[in-house]
Amino acid sequence: MAKKISIIGAGMSGLITGIMLAKYGHKVTIFERNNKIGKKILVTGNGRCNLSNENISKLQYHSMTSNIFDLVYEQFNLKQTKELFEEMGIDFVKLENGKLYPRNLQAKSVVQALLMECEKLNINIIYNVRISKVTYTNKFKITVDNKVYYSYYLVIATGGKSYGDSGSTGDGYKIATQFNHNITKTFPSIVQLKTDYAYNKTLKGLKVHAKGKLIKILNDKEEILREDEGEVLFTDYGLSGPVILQLSTKAEPLLSEHNSLVIELNLVTHMNTKELDNYLIKRLHRLSYRNVADALNGFINQRLIQPLLKSSNIEPTISAGDVTKIQRNNLVKQLKTFRTNVTGTYLWNQAQVTKGGINCLEIHDTTLESYKTEGLYLVGEVIDIDGDCGGYNLQWAISSGAVAAKSINEK
């Protein structure tokens, strides 16, 4: 028998839940506060939509309460995701690090395909309604403009708090608390990091290739929390770029505790420390007729030369031949283990994902139904699961939506 289901939120998780339910033959109504669906999908992967990744495991997912990713993903995995999207006309292409995108690299095609599927399946999408209250006796009741919508099933697919301009501003947490759910502390993740480096403003806009480490220091003991290699972007407030976004997934909530966090960059990845030292000895000797800043021209990015020399206690105008061993060692250290303190994460509105959310221990880990209220389901970013950068968060939105739909269908 066809069931009536209300879904709050027309992002990836709400749309997939709705599409799967409608395919099973149920009657779906989606409430969306924007005047269109999938506003956040449009900005994913720099407008190209990194939908998933060929290398998926529980390790790429994080939770402060319980990492239920595996139990959900095994019921709706990458193969099923590909089949679902291919049916909607979206072919996949694999780019760097196993990242999967629509073949035409256009996020708007993904949104368009989802919309056409909703239309084909007669899903009722009610736009421009911001749901703040849902009442429940033996069924869920949502009132919009004096019109009442009843359903035996309610799906909260409102997303988290990240990138609020897209419509996700934490409303799902408030709705879930109406059903006695507990929400963990939430933090921005996959986000730029603020640092206290004295030359941030000078270096703003500079992109370098580097191997980055996020290091926790507690009572002089150091622990590497995460490493990654690729592009790093200097900004006026700190650091950004793919490497930093990935490292940021481990920065919070440690930042709120009593340790210090440090970003360490290896700016010369093609030589080890000894090779670099030997190289500099020869180079400074060969170019000893120049000042040291000019002697580094063509080896280090020009904008980095002055800051790195100053941090190495080397006056840029001295002759390259006059650099002492201690100064050269300082420079090698700056190039191989450049360090800056992390002072915070950047803005919520710049964050790609929310760390934390609805406590996973209050949700059936194989169905995503609430333990608190029968018929209430939670999907996507609103739950306390966050993935790494690389297609993992959309895959979670898709898998969780599909699993909730399957469970509702089987009830």
Ligand SMILES: Cc1cc2nc3c(=O)[nH]c(=O)nc-3n(C[C@H](O)[C@H](O)[C@H](O)COP(=O)(O)OP(=O)(O)OC[C@H]3O[C@@H](n4cnc5c(N)ncnc54)[C@H](O)[C@@H]3O)c2cc1C
């Ligand atoms: C800039 C950026 C780039 C990203 N790139 C990628 C990427 O390439 N790959 C990847 O895997 N992940 C990426 N992500 C993360 C990914 O987009 C999200 O994790 C995922 O889209 C979350 O889906 P969701 O359906 O749970 O929530 P959302 O997409 O946030 O959707 C929630 C929907 O609910 C609506 N809503 C909220 N509150 C209410 C309310 N009270 N009433 C009615 N409607 C409401 C919102 O308007 C929104 O449409 C990126 C995120 C950002 C911000």
